[in-house]
Amino acid sequence: MAVFLADDNGQILYKTDQLEANYCYPGELRQPIEKLASVSFQDVDNDSDTDIILIAQCHNDRGDYQEKSYKVGDVLFQEDGSFYRDYRISDKINRFDMNKNPACILNFVRDGRSTEFLYTAETYGELLSHNFRVIEEQSYTRNFEKLGKMKVVPGVYRMAEYDVFMIYLIDEQGNIVWSFQPMEDYDNLYALKGIQGKDLDGDGFKDLVVFAKYSYEGDLGELLVDTVCTVYYQRTAGFEKDKDFTANYECTEEDTLEALVGKIRAYWGWQT
Structure with missing residues (x-):
């Protein structure tokens, strides 16, 4: 170019x-x-x-x-x-x-706002000091076996008119142990439909499933919205993003988080 x-x-x-x-x-x-x-x-x-x-x-x-x-x-x-x-x-x-x-x-x-802290912050307090807004109704504590007791902290940071969505796992001392970026290249979090920490693939360790709607700009400048399910499997060294179920299943407006959990488990051979 x-x-x-x-x-x-x-x-x-x-x-x-x-x-x-x-x-x-x-x-x-x-x-x-x-x-x-x-x-x-x-x-x-x-x-x-x-x-x-x-x-x-x-x-x-x-x-x-x-x-x-x-x-x-x-x-x-x-x-x-x-x-x-x-x-x-x-x-x-x-x-x-x-x-x-x-x-x-x-x-x-021009204005000096930046998303850099979303990727470099080491503590929960650091996130809050940069005006990271926690989505409290979807925040909860779970025991993630290999990582121990963790608080799941989803939230957004406002850039221009867009909400940048991130999820963090915070330990009892307030340190960030793991971070997730489920919205990837979408422009904006349109609606968070739910987050669940459950064993999905049958290995005995809790995984994380994120169900949300994201918006982006089409080729003609129109607003488009996708409904997306993102799955992270707990592994020995942390979490691994799913490339199997999500590649074969397209979410719809009628899907619910509980129904998706059942479908993911069925994909991995759980009897339903």
Whole structure:
């Protein structure tokens, strides 16, 4: 992907291909860019000059993210008649999932809000100090055998008009032992329908199932909502995300959390 700026006579005044989306496959010319999902012209750094916010839609055909679609955000800052890119800012925008839309990028770069703490916090108190809002009605304590007594803490952090959803396991001393990101590349938590800590695959250890609705923006800018079931199995070293049941079952509006628990157990051979 490249950016050109031309004047009224068609003269190229600025050009660059030094963009974050061009480094998805390091050292290669061919990149997994499908299209430019968004371009926005705004004063991002409060210097009265118009900057450029770019978001590319990418789709990997190989590697760890094979067949996965995702967004890559970037900002070109205007300065002295030209533009520059701060790779440190671009790295944080994408590493901490603040690339959903221009509003989120603006919220980070201009307003100083950031989701970074969601991934780096070590204690429950640290989450609360950054205005993480706990969904109390879905928070409870369970004994997760290998990990011990844990409090399941789901909650959201507001970026622009979007709620970023995370779940944490907190020990009795208030330390974060494990974290989950079930919304993945969706833009927003639309509704949390329930969380259950039960043995699902019959190995005697409690697993975690998350049932929720997430919203995202369609190709025409329309609001779309998906109903999603995410399952995490407790293993010796922690938790492992399910790739079996969820790959073969599509959730519907009629599903309930209890019914899904029964279907997951039946998938693993439990008699019902």
